[in-house]
Amino acid sequence: MFFDYTKPEVVRFIQEFKVGKIFYDLLVEHPEEIEEKLEDRKEFIGVSNGIKKVFDLIRKYATNDYPVLIVGETGTGKELTARAIHERSKRADKPFVVVNCAAIPENLLESELFGYEKGAFTDAHRRKIGRIEFANGGTLFLDEIGDMPVSMQAKLLRFLEDYTFTRVGGNETLHANVRIIAATNVNLEEAVKKGKFREDLYYRLNVLTINIPPLRERKEDIMVLAKYFLNRYAKETGKDIKGFTPEAEEALLNYSWPGNVRELINVIRKAVVLTENTYISEKELNLRREDVDTAYCLNGHSLNLKENIEKVERELVRRAFLKTGGNITKMAKLLGISRPKVYTLIEKHRIGEVSG
Ligand SMILES: Nc1ncnc2c1ncn2[C@@H]1O[C@H](COP(=O)(O)OP(=O)(O)OP(=O)(O)O)[C@@H](O)[C@H]1O
Ligand SMILES: [Mg+2]
Incomplete structure (x- = not known):
């Protein structure tokens, strides 16, 4: 049962469920690969309160047709959730x-979504149905919605009014019965403030929201995921690997996982392939000690000082908050600042707010 996350198994996994029923691109470009994709099963794993909340919302949101907005850092499982x-x-x-x-380049996005009629533009030798039409009856997953060009946002909003559209170069009004799920790893509220994202579309999409916490904020999931993927890759490679050394476990727990679950999967897969031992060592994980801390501060590949200092500030306040259970006096002492300053920083970085 998908949501029975209390089952006491070595690796507690929630449920195997089939994904990728149909990939639009595969169907169009490589129909022969669909069969293979249908075999591709993915599991959704987690025991932390943060991920349980996600499971709970998945279950609730699955029963209706309203748009869903999924927010989370890269690799946290937004697509898996959708x-x-x-x-x-x-x-x-x-x-x-x-x-x-x-x-998808801006000039192609409209015809990709809505399709086009023969002769709509120079290369339109035949009618092509768009992804909205293709998704009819199903779900349309708009990934990285924060990067959708503003001109396209207006067209999407219009579509969301009554789920009707016309193909590019056509005049027939068509109706599509699709459920929209959008995902973003950028802060849409900020994007709205900067004029990069339409406020009306934001409110339209932000009715049912799922915030997936980063892996470093749900540490209980780290070893569960690590052990699950270790078993899986050990089986796949035919290796007799029993687990991690205590030092390796500690390193996994202390690392900040900027790439979240995707990064963890890659680290484990690589370690399984390379190891010659029964227990994977800290060295084989290849998480350099200094990364454990520096990764907290680095904002992707940006070297922008101000942005990174903001990140470090947030991280230190967050750690002090966790360590003291939010006790302002103790936090002030740990951080070496005044109590009013602690309040200001908590507010500024929205520390301790429950996501969901
Ligand atoms: N809780 C989880 N249990 C098992 N696998 C997971 C979990 N979360 C993520 N994964 C796996 O991690 C990988 C990344 O997940 P996904 O593609 O859904 O992330 P994403 O948030 O869409 O990332 P991006 O922002 O980079 O597109 C996938 O292989 C996914 O199956
Ligand atoms: Mg994704």
Whole structure:
């Protein structure tokens, strides 16, 4: 059962569920690969309160058709979450269609979404249906919605009014029965303030929201995931690996995982391939000690001093908050600042706010 996360198994996994029923690109470009994708099963694993809340919302949101907005850092499982909602909804046997708004050039996005008629532009030799039409009956996953060009946002908003649209170069009004799930790793509220994201679209999409916490904020999941993927890759490679050394476990727990679950999977897979031991050592994980701390501060590949200092500040306040249970006097002492300053920083960085 998907949500029975209390089962006492070595690796507690929630449920295996089939994903990727139909990939639009595969169907169009490589129909022969669909069969393979159908075999591709993915599991959703976690025991932390943060992820339990996500599971709970998945279950609740799956029962209706309203748009969902999924927010989380890279690699936290936004797409997995979107698929889980789809798989549990009454649309499960209809397509789950992915549109990566950041990857499709602005001038192509409209025709990708809405399709086009023959002769709509120079290369339009035949009619092509768009992804919205293709997703009919199913779910349309708008990934990286924060990167959708503002001009396209207006068209999406219009579509969301009554779920009607016209193909580019056409005049027939068509209706599509799709459920919209959007995901972003940028702060849309900020994007709205900067004029990069339409406020009306933001309110439209931000009705049912899921915030997936970063892995470093749900440490209980780290070893569960690590052991699960260790077993899986050990089996796949035919190696007899029993676990991690205590030092390796500590390193896994202390690392900041800027790439979240995706990074953890890659680290484990690599260690399994390279190890010749029964227990994976800290060295084999190759998480350099200094990264454990510096990774907290680095904002992707940006060397922008102000941005990174903000991150370090937030991280230190967050750690003091966790360590003291939010006791302002103790936090002030640990951080070496006045109590009013602690209040200001807590407010500034929104420390301790429950996501969801
Ligand atoms: N809780 C989890 N249990 C098992 N696997 C997970 C979990 N969370 C994420 N994964 C796996 O981690 C990888 C990254 O997840 P996903 O692609 O859903 O992340 P994302 O938030 O969409 O990332 P990005 O912002 O980079 O697109 C996938 O292989 C996914 O199956
Ligand atoms: Mg994604």
